[in-house]
Amino acid sequence: MQKATTETLYYEHSAANPVTLTVKPGEWFEVETQMNRGPDADRVPDDIRDLYNQYRSDSQPNDRGNASSGSIYVEGAKPGDLLTVEIGEIKVHPVGWTRYRGSTGAMPGYLGPSNIGEQFRICRIENDEIIWNDKLRFPVEPMMGVIGVAPEREARHNGWAGEWGGNFDIQEVTNGAKLSIPVNHEGALLHVGDMHARQGDGEICGGGGIETGGSVTLKVSLSEKPEEMTWPRIENDDYIMTTACEKPAEDAFRIALSEMILWLEASYGMSRGEAYIFLSQCLEARVTQFVNPSYTYVAKVAKKYLV
Template structure:
């Protein structure tokens, strides 16, 4: 099995791989690989860019690979916050194909994580209610017995449900900012992508050039404080190429019970409409006329807000697996 560690040679900080990026590994279609991912919390300038000191205040030591890469990786002031592992070239993938990413396992690399409210980027922005304090507030969380417990109040905990906030493929000649998601995937922050689920991405460059990052232990729909529970993961993934022409404007996910059709736009209403239009179009692949498709979505589909804090906002439509949207196994 191919293993991609999180090192200065396999990571980018704040930018996503472009179509010109050199792959850090190559795998055959259908291969299983593991990828180590790092959280950016404790490493950013507004936290002192000193993870050793940041985590020492909470009585823990950061991962050695985080300590190694922070002083050695370049990150411009206007780049995104995320460490991104990859890209991985998938043999045979060509533009127009579909890349299937099966999330087989997500193993915690630490027993702690951080939620940071950066007021300029959270759900309130400039329309902030009274009572908030510093412009950057990091809440430390400790994991025990399958739950993450927030420092500050013993009543506040959440079940751990790890997923990768960033999974995507390369697109275009420039390296995109790691923050906004797009048709290529990227920073989707789709909390449903836990172990046992699948993400489908349109291949936009030869070899697909898959990458992953922004690991989370938990997140609510919306990601209201501007981050989820950020914490490092080791991901075990299967990458499979489906050849042909696939009409995807945004990624599609599949869980044991549901299809999830994503919509992306800087306006949340337009994101909802984009997800709905994509769902109607994909239902047409299974022979369902648009009027009937929308009627079914109105009673069987659920619209959820993916996130509202990444510049490009996300919404998704969740619908039952009783239909086949993509025609792939």
């Protein structure tokens, strides 16, 4: 199996990034991801410092996050195609961290950063559990925060997300999911990174859920992009999902909602009016991250209702 390693890391989605791996549609390949830089090692408790230092890289810039592996060239991909990325197994490192630096868009202004101060925590990950403290363990629910292609006309820092994919931080981008993204350049130029061992909605602390690194197996396929589709879509065994990133958050919701209406019209035989009142009964939608430069909404419909 071919592998994209962390030897070359990119901090922006760009068509100018040299290709590090070439894959064919239908081929499973592996991507290693680098854990985000995190707190300096001398601030980490003594009992976990050695483990933390095995996976943290001091060579990473401290002012740039979400290192991505790739650029991965997909044979046959061309502008106007739809790239579908199937996510296989995600394996996380045995350590992760989370941090609040004192200011995010999710923090109510009346509290102010000084009432909380900077917070961080380093956690061991053992037996598919995140050891939060002596009393609490969270189950590992891994996800890929960043999967995207090169944007059409510009380079975008990996903190951003948009029609090209990128830093959506959607928990459903996980084992068994299929993420579909419109292609802008020959080869698609896929970027992958920002692995989390788990994340709560909103990603409110800004340092992620439990930031970690590891490996993920992926397989890509190509098809014709649906005419009505603009933003990435997600599908798993139980749901179809649309996505959007915008600020304010209600605009992200409106985009995700409109994308779902157009999908139902084009693929499920509903008029726009019928789709609208149908969604009024069964739409599931939420903000998955509220701290990046633009906020992420995911809109979901259970397949059991798509009869």
